[in-house]
Amino acid sequence: MRARNRLFDDFARMANGAFNAFADVHTEIEQLVNQYFERFLAGHNLVTREEFDAMEAIATKVLNEQSALKDRLAELESQLRNFRMIALQRKPVPKELRRRWGFNFGERNVELKVQSNDADLKDE
Template sequence: MQADNKILDDLARVAGGALGAFSSLREEAEGQVRAQLERILSRMDVVSREEFDAVRAIATKAREEQEAMAERLAVLEAQLAALTGAKATADIADPGPAAGDTP
């Protein structure tokens, strides 16, 4: 029985070592694949996720500012129309001296 346990312990140790080696090999292969993909993508002029998110945030902010300015412009145009409409109404009611009138 003692010999069987020793053999099983040795097999477990060897299997654990093999799994560790495979794990290291897998990590190294992933690193090489990732590096190769980064080189390929850099040649293709593709942006990273971080750059994309940053530009997206800038575009969202610019859009919000543009919408706020459009609303402000509409209010100002309405105020101007009200002012010029009131002035036009006053001019119609009191046109002032005519060209042929003498003061």
């Protein structure tokens, strides 16, 4: 019986040693694979997770600002439409006042004639 127990003990020790050897090989292979991937990623100029998250936050901020600017532009365009409607409802400015103020109103464009007086500039 003792011979059998010894045989089983030897077999168990041998199996345990083989298992430890395989565990060491597994650890070594895992380290080699990790090193390979680190070199691969470093060589292909990829970003880290932190850099990606930072750029994602910046992009989100820019999109929010763009949305706010679109809303502001729509509001200003609406105000401009309202001002144009009010201007169309007003009476036209008499020719005498237009000449005095230097405005020449065409059908499609408004041209402002600025007349400078050098005598006024010298007084200052």
